[in-house]
Amino acid sequence: MHKGQYRFVAGFLLAPVSLYLIFVIWPYIQTIGYSLTDWKGQSQTFKFIGLDNYKALFQDDVFMQAIWHNILFLIFIPVITILLALFFAFMLNAGGRSRAGGVRGVAGSQVYKIVYFFPQVLSLAIVAVLFNAVYRSDGGGLLNGFLIKLGLVDAENPMEWLNEPNLVLWMLVIAVVWHGVGFYLVLFSAAMQSIPRDIYEAALIDGAGRNQSFFRITLPLLWDTVQTAWVYLGIVAMDMFVLVSSMTQNMGAYGGGPDHHSDVMSTVMMRNFQYFGKSGYACAMGVVMLLLTLVLSVVMLRATRRDRVEF
Amino acid sequence: MGSTSADSHGDDGVGRRDLIKRSAALGLAAVPATGFLSACASGGGDDSSDDGTKGATSKENPFGAAKGSKLDVVIFKGGYGDDYAKAWEADFQKKLGITSTHTGTQEITGKLQPRFNAGNPPDIVDDSGAQQIKVDVLYKNGQLLDLAEVLDAPAIDDPSKKVSDLIIPGTLDAGLQGGKVVALNYIYTVWGLWYSGKLFKEKGWEEPKTWDDFLAVCQDAKKQGIGGLAHQGKYPYYINVAIMDLIAKKGGLDAMKAIDNLDPKAFVGSDAAQAGVEAIYEVVEKGLLMPGTNGLTHTESQTRWNQYKAAFITCGSWLENEQLKQTPADFDMKFMPMPLLPDSALPFTAIRAGSGEPFIIPAKAKNLAGAKEFMRHMLSKEWSTLFAKEANSLTILKDGVDPSVKLRPGTQSTVEASKAAGDDTFRYLYTEWYSEMGAAIEAASNELMAKRIQPKEWLKRAQAAVDKQAKDPASKKNHRD
Numbered sequence: 001m002h003k004g005q006y007r008f009v010a011g012f013l014l015a016p017v018s019l020y021l022i023f024v025i026w027p028y029i030q031t032i033g034y035s036l037t038d039w040k041g042q043s044q045t046f047k048f049i050g051l052d053n054y055k056a057l058f059q060d061d062v063f064m065q066a067i068w069h070n071i072l073f074l075i076f077i078p079v080i081t082i083l084l085a086l087f088f089a090f091m092l093n094a095g096g097r098s099r100a101g102g103v104r105g106v107a108g109s110q111v112y113k114i115v116y117f118f119p120q121v122l123s124l125a126i127v128a129v130l131f132n133a134v135y136r137s138d139g140g141g142l143l144n145g146f147l148i149k150l151g152l153v154d155a156e157n158p159m160e161w162l163n164e165p166n167l168v169l170w171m172l173v174i175a176v177v178w179h180g181v182g183f184y185l186v187l188f189s190a191a192m193q194s195i196p197r198d199i200y201e202a203a204l205i206d207g208a209g210r211n212q213s214f215f216r217i218t219l220p221l222l223w224d225t226v227q228t229a230w231v232y233l234g235i236v237a238m239d240m241f242v243l244v245s246s247m248t249q250n251m252g253a254y255g256g257g258p259d260h261h262s263d264v265m266s267t268v269m270m271r272n273f274q275y276f277g278k279s280g281y282a283c284a285m286g287v288v289m290l291l292l293t294l295v296l297s298v299v300m301l302r303a304t305r306r307d308r309v310e311f
Numbered sequence: 312m313g314s315t316s317a318d319s320h321g322d323d324g325v326g327r328r329d330l331i332k333r334s335a336a337l338g339l340a341a342v343p344a345t346g347f348l349s350a351c352a353s354g355g356g357d358d359s360s361d362d363g364t365k366g367a368t369s370k371e372n373p374f375g376a377a378k379g380s381k382l383d384v385v386i387f388k389g390g391y392g393d394d395y396a397k398a399w400e401a402d403f404q405k406k407l408g409i410t411s412t413h414t415g416t417q418e419i420t421g422k423l424q425p426r427f428n429a430g431n432p433p434d435i436v437d438d439s440g441a442q443q444i445k446v447d448v449l450y451k452n453g454q455l456l457d458l459a460e461v462l463d464a465p466a467i468d469d470p471s472k473k474v475s476d477l478i479i480p481g482t483l484d485a486g487l488q489g490g491k492v493v494a495l496n497y498i499y500t501v502w503g504l505w506y507s508g509k510l511f512k513e514k515g516w517e518e519p520k521t522w523d524d525f526l527a528v529c530q531d532a533k534k535q536g537i538g539g540l541a542h543q544g545k546y547p548y549y550i551n552v553a554i555m556d557l558i559a560k561k562g563g564l565d566a567m568k569a570i571d572n573l574d575p576k577a578f579v580g581s582d583a584a585q586a587g588v589e590a591i592y593e594v595v596e597k598g599l600l601m602p603g604t605n606g607l608t609h610t611e612s613q614t615r616w617n618q619y620k621a622a623f624i625t626c627g628s629w630l631e632n633e634q635l636k637q638t639p640a641d642f643d644m645k646f647m648p649m650p651l652l653p654d655s656a657l658p659f660t661a662i663r664a665g666s667g668e669p670f671i672i673p674a675k676a677k678n679l680a681g682a683k684e685f686m687r688h689m690l691s692k693e694w695s696t697l698f699a700k701e702a703n704s705l706t707i708l709k710d711g712v713d714p715s716v717k718l719r720p721g722t723q724s725t726v727e728a729s730k731a732a733g734d735d736t737f738r739y740l741y742t743e744w745y746s747e748m749g750a751a752i753e754a755a756s757n758e759l760m761a762k763r764i765q766p767k768e769w770l771k772r773a774q775a776a777v778d779k780q781a782k783d784p785a786s787k788k789n790h791r792d
Contacts, residue, residue: 040448
């Protein structure tokens with residue numbers, strides 16, 4: 001870059017960077033401050049209590065359990081979403097019968113591409129309403145109604161999908177994956193389309209099947225996009241506030257049930273912040289969340305680093 | 312999208328995708344926290360300066376509310392709407408010349424938390440609904456005015472008496488924090504079981520007076536393909552009401568106070584508590600719950616009950632208003648007290664009665680005199696009647712509704728039930744005092760209803776919640792005799 005350009009660029013960055021400093025960085029610093037107090041949330045009178053909140057935090061079973069749930073989400077949401085999206089994208093772009101004309105997707109791939117994208121258009125709040133209707137715990141629920149008709153579930157004892165400690169996290173994962181898979185399908189499919197056709201055709205001539213061309217050609221060339229997808233899905237997994245608070249059994253406020261089996265860090269934090277009035281303590285949770293997410297994002301970016309293939 | 316390096320410019324450039332990745336990583340850190348952080352912004356300052364809101368006091372105007380001053384009113388706009396408050400405000404302006412700025416909202420916390428923190432709260436607030444700021448939290452933050460001054464002032468309807476003399480006894484208790492009334496719970500509320508008069512007539516059932524009769528009705532219902540008891544399982548608060556009512560009726564007021572006063576034997580070692588929770592568990596074990604009710608929200612299960620899918624449901628007296636649209640015209644909604652366990656200390660007619668819909672005056676309100684005068688007017692027969700007309704509900708004012716107002720059948724049946732109860736009413740206070748303990752007991756009740764724990768374990772968990780709360784030094788300030 002030439003020298004003058006720095007000032008030019010800085011001029012443009014001034015507004016966004018100062019907004020970022022005021023509305024993101026400054027609140028972070030404030031939160032760290034509040035986390036060292038016994039702030040109760042509704043006035044500006046509080047005492048400095050040092051690290052007591054943090055000490056209490058590590059003995060708080062509910063919060064520890066919530067961290068574990070976030071970690072489970074962090075593993076399963078990205079893996080399942082990415083695998084499904086990759087599979088669908090591959091089928092839509094290169095999964096069709098190979099003919100003399102070259103490589104193409106399965107029949108009707110244009111239609112599928114649009115249909116799969118539909119869920120992404122919905123906001124999470126609507127997804128929660130939809131899946132509440134699917135998982136509803138009596139015969140009026142889509143799943144239960146269907147299973148009762150098939151005779152797989154007793155109408156007198158319908159499945160309480162979201163009230164089962166061992167099921168509830170998976171039920172939430174299904175909703176998130178359903179919501180997200182279409183977007184990543186389109187993302188991967190756009191990336192796949194930029195892979196030159198002749199590479200596939202060369203592989204085809206060498207006798208590569210669908211599997212081989214996927215693992216030897218598509219995946220390595222898509223690695224950058226997969227990595228980006230991973231980071232975005234990580235954001236979703238660390239949050240989960242909307243779905244947990246509006247779908248699961250209520251533990252005072254903000255869902256989290258049954259018996260805290262679906263609580264995530266953000267719902268525990270909000271419950272302490274608003275409902276229990278332990279706001280300083282909740283700020284300490286916020287700081288722990290910040291540290292955890294920072295560590296995890298660094299680890300994720302390191303772990304997925306690979307040599308770049310140019311084409 | 313092609314190769315990333317193709318987008319780079321020489322050595323010092325940053326690839327476009329790298330940039331996206333890095334900013335996404337930053338976002339990963341930022342997203343979960345930002346929503347809640349925005350609530351933390353510090354404000355400061357505390358200007359309780361007198362700006363012409365206090366005028367001369369007189370017998371008609373004991374607080375010296377100043378003509379021409381402004382009153383900032385925030386009303387929770389839920390099941391009762393906010394038309395009643397608009398009617399009050401219009402009358403207030405006519406009578407005292409004080410104009411109000413009216414805010415009707417469901418987002419009490421979102422709108423008011425920043426104002427409380429910045430020291431410029433409204434003058435009077437109906438702090439209710441799912442997004443209320445919990446009264447115990449506000450109290451601990453020193454934000455609430457002690458309402459004794461209003462309650463000791465001369466009443467509008469009869470200036471020879473104090474305002475508090477005209478209020479139904481016991482209804483102020485729900486607003487007690489640290490021995491002071493800091494919230495005026497304005498709506499008279501009773502809790503118990505509800506049924507459809509029409510369904511009961513059709514099936515030839517009688518209102519059950521004992522727990523055994525209650526189970527018999529449930530069993531008969533079950534035989535005919537109707538659920539026995541419905542509850543709003545997604546919010547275990549509701550079934551907790553039933554359990555706690557059984558405990559209070561079995562063991563009397565002492566059993567109830569033991570819980571509110573965090574007694575080390577409130578649950579474990581209390582015969583009443585054991586009998587109460589075992590009775591509810593019997594319903595679960597015998598399969599007398601409405602199928603699926605444990606996972607339904609309040610509206611879902613109440614609507615099922617309106618469709619004659621269950622004989623009984625647990626709820627407070629807001630039920631009729633909440634279900635107006637779903638209730639068939641000939642449903643004939645009826646309220647009844649919790650049935651009695653054998654050897655109960657209280658009679659069948661005893662009900663949990665109290666008040667809901669807390670109105671508060673912030674200690675730092677700008678127009679304190681106006682707010683106090685407004686609250687004094689709320690406890691007049693004229694305003695109480697206005698409320699009953701607009702919101703189909705009773706207020707805590709004794710005999711506070713003009714007979715010309717026709718109440719709906721459910722509300723009418725609560726009037727009769729509270730007449731029958733007379734002085735035999737009770738009201739738990741731990742729900743207002745100890746949000747955290749309440750939540751822990753609710754979590755245990757949810758497990759009990761799903762048959763994942765037994766009554767014995769429930770008692771242990773409830774006691775653990777009580778013991779944990781007792782360790783908090785702030786809990787010592789609350790006590791009832």
